[in-house]
Amino acid sequence: ASSKAWWKEAVVYQIYPASFKDSNGDGLGDIPGIISKVPYIKSLGVDTIWLSPIFASPQNDMGYDISDYRAIHAPYGTVEDVQTLIDQLHNNNMRLLMDLVVNHTSDEHAWFKESRSSRDDPKRDWYFWRDPKFDANGNRKEPNNWKSIFGGSAWHFDEQTGQYYLALFLPSQPDLNWENEDMRQASYDDMRFWLDRGVDGFRIDSMNLMSKHPDLPDGKIVDDEPYQSGAEFFASGPRMHDYIREMRAVFDEYDTMTVGELGFTNDEESVGAYVGKDRHELNMVFTGDIVDMDFGSDSNHSKYGRGAFHPRKIRQITDMWQRVMPKVNGWNSVYLDNHDSGRSLSRYASDAPEHRSAAAKMLATYLLTLSGTPFMLAGQEVGMANLGKDYGVEAYIDVEGRNYYEAVLKTRGGDHSKMGDVMRELQLKARDHGRLPMQWDDSANAGFSAEGTKPWMTINRDYVDWNVASQVDEPDSVLAYWRKMLALRKEHSDLLTYGSYTPLSEGDTGEKVLGYERQCHETGKTALVLLNFSDREQKVQVKSFAQREFEVLVSNQDTNIKAHNVTLMPHGAVIKASYVT
Ligand code: ISL
Structure with missing residues (x-):
């Protein structure tokens, strides 16, 4: 069995700072707002917060474009506010993960300004x-x-020095050159700045893009577009593991938890190489496959291409990573949602009124019964969901979706009435859905921001029915179910965190x-988890449970569940445990 560690037992709650709680009426969430909600977060049974970037930034990519790693974006608060948050969390036996965005900086970072100033600048080679x-x-x-x-x-061409610089994301997010030793040391110093203040770990943004093939060769041509992915030359590149190990030496000066975001790399062997225990690199990763399940069926598997989710995909991806991790003696994260995606409820289950509550509970059951550290948004x-179909394109403000929409619009002569197919994909997958302001109550602005203020982005009008206040004392609510599941995961951590997995x-x-x-080998206790990913009733007969004693641990349905015959209602979820006596 896997050895124990605090970061394996953690359950992580991701906060998108702009969208959580606005304490000062400027329409933007902030750190004092987060501090005010620590008791709420603790009451859920969650013990770790991952905060998307809060650092100084021109906000071209909502803070993933950092201009100073040691300063806080002023509307969010100050370094002192962050210290207060860290201290409050620690006083509550909770922890804080920050977002570490070091594949690139903002073009307004002092390093880049120096680098672009002349060809001979000492920092020229930092990019x-x-x-x-x-x-x-x-x-x-x-x-x-x-x-x-x-x-x-x-x-992007720079007139002043007559050269191009590389930026894999926005033009204002130039890629750092990790080959450069001075650059790396400067970045480690920034990491220490926060570790010294008590930050417990990092989610490492675009982690595996930091090592590029030294020759920067042309990407393979797969279509007749002018530009091609090229990812084969910058994803999990030749020196990637050197950089991670060097960084790990810094983390080991502290007790640091790390989760690396992987892009383009989804194969067993490459992923295993980041998290295998003897490799001493990362604690866990986010593989992108779980948020790509309804991406296009086109050859590029493009995000806004037309695709469809099928339960078979989640079965395959889940089975694969649950099997790979013990094989490499490694660990993984488990997640379904983040700030770069539509809500899993709307994409992989159902936000239709008659299914929404059951579906949200079913997905919670999935997240909290697998091996790996759960991350929730x-x-x-x-049960927050995507913006509905009654919202037009103006409700979508994120740069990724907008760029895509504008590019297609151009090819259709600027005719918005011809954009129905694109709208359909945005309604499912746009990053905006993961960034909707938190729905606290049914007052104006959903309790996210004071009445009369103008929130920085659309508040989903379904907040009137779907919010924290209306669920907090309601025993059948989605919120109550999450609390129950989170408590269950703690109570049965031998089984649900550390147990083995058999599909x-x-x-x-x-x-x-x-x-x-899931099985605990020491006690022989076994949990059987059944999750209905459809909006029809499903009958299941599990033969291995026919002879065993069992109890229903949790379910989102209350029909009488017989020994090995289970009728799952639409989006039904059942966890049964059996004890060998
Ligand atoms: O957002 C995506 C798909 O919709 C991804 O391709 C995403 O760009 C990629 O996973 C990297 O994401 C991270 O770095 C980006 C930032 O925009 C994302 O918010 C962040 O999660 C650049 O820093």
Whole structure:
């Protein structure tokens, strides 16, 4: 069995700072607002907070474009406020993870300003600067064909010094050159700045993009677009593991938890290499496959391509990582939602009024019964959903979705009435949905921001029915279910955190139901988990449970559940435990 550690037993609550709680009426969430909600977060049974970036930033990418790692974006508060938050959390036996965005900085960071100032600047090599290429007609061209993750070329020409710089995300997010030793040391000093103040760990943004192939070769051409992914030359590149190990030495000066965000890398072997225990690199990662399940069926598996979720996909991805981690003696995260995606409730289950509560509980059951550290997104505990179909494109303000919409609109002669297919995909997957202001109560602005203020983004009008206040004392609410599940995970941590995992086959459960057993080898206790990912009733017969004693530990339905015959209602979830006597 896996050895014990605090970060394996943690349950992490992700807060998008702009959207959690506005304490001063400027329409934007802030750190004092988060501090005011610590008792609430603790009352859920959650013990760790992951805070998306709160650092000084021009906010072109909502703080993922940092201009000073040691300063706080003024509307969010101050370094002292962060210290207060850390102290309050620690007083409550809770912990804080920060977002570590070091694949790139903002173009307003002092490092980049110096770097771009002249070709001879000592910090020139802290970023990627390359000479132009020229085509047959003598026209200037980018150094290679890589595409930015947010669209267009990843290279941007700087008139003053006559070279291009690389930016895999926005033009205002230049990539740092991790090859440069001085740059790395400066970044480690910034990390120590926060670790010294008591931060307990980091979610490392775009973690595996930090090592690029030294020749920056052209990406493989897969279509007739001018720019191509190129990810094969910058995802999990040649020196990636060196950098992580060097960083790990800094983390080991403290008791630091790390979770690395993986992009483009989803195969067993590469993922295992980051988290295998003897590798001494990261505690866990986020693989992107779990948030990509309804991406396009096109050859690029593009985010806004037309795709469909099928329960078979979650079965396959879940089985794979649950099997791989023990094999490499490693650990993983478990998550369904983050600030870069539509809400899993609306994409993989159902936010239709008649299903919403059951579906939200079913997904909670999934998250909290697997091996791995669970990460939930604020609002998930009350069944927050995507913006509905009655919202037009103006409700969508995130740069990724907007860029995509504008690019397609151009090819359709600017005719908004021809954008129905694009709207459908935005309604499912746009990053805005994961960033909706928290729905605290049914007062104006959902209790997120005072009445009469103008929140920085749309508040989903369903807040009137779906909010914390209306659920907090309601025993059948989604919120009550989360609390019950979180308590259960703690109580049965031998089973649910550390137990082994055995999948039931599709033959056992049918294709719409996900089923697995968790077992504690010391006690022989076994939990059987059945999750109905459809909006129809499903009948399941689990033969291995026919001869055993069992009890229903938790369920979101109250029909009488017989020994090995289970009828799951639409989006039904059942956990049964058996004890060998
Ligand atoms: O958002 C995505 C898909 O919708 C991803 O491709 C995302 O850009 C990628 O996973 C990296 O994400 C992280 O870094 C970005 C930032 O915009 C995201 O919010 C962050 O999670 C650049 O820092």
